[in-house]
Amino acid sequence: MSIQENGESDTLRPLWVEEPAVRPRLPDPVRTAAVRAVLIVSLTTIQAMVAFLSTVTGSWLAFPMVVSSVASTVVATWSVLDVWVTRQVWNQRNGVVSVPSSTARRLRRERRQARRTVRQEVRDAERIRRRGRPNRLSPQP
Secondary structure (H helix, E strand, C coil): CCCCCCCCCCCCCCCCCCCCCCCCCEEEEEEEHHHHHHHHHHHHHHHHHHHHHHHHHCCCCCHHHHHHHHHHHHHHHHHHHHHHHHHHHHHHHHCCCCCCCCCCHHHHHHHHHHHHHHHHHHHHHHHHHHCCCCCCCCCCC
């Protein structure tokens, strides 16, 4: 260890420091759709640039590239919409972020409680029906 001119020592420092994320990570299906959309949009941009440059130079490749660029633009738009739809579906299926005042959690709790109540009533009715019947081996006319 040596002391440098400015007074700092040559101690080993980590290359980076882990910091907690400000926003939570995207759910897997949404992240997959987003990566797919970024790849498709970037390829569409490259294709549009090649179409433009081949048009400027008067290449025979200009017309097929322009036609395929139009088709790629439609696909890219669809992929970006897919990210939005996938996120909406994920939020709808899995509820909102869990916080104590969450409406989705309260509704799920109420539905669960209602199902338990119905099941308990059915069980009680079945128990009462079985208890009220005398033990007969054969039915009476």
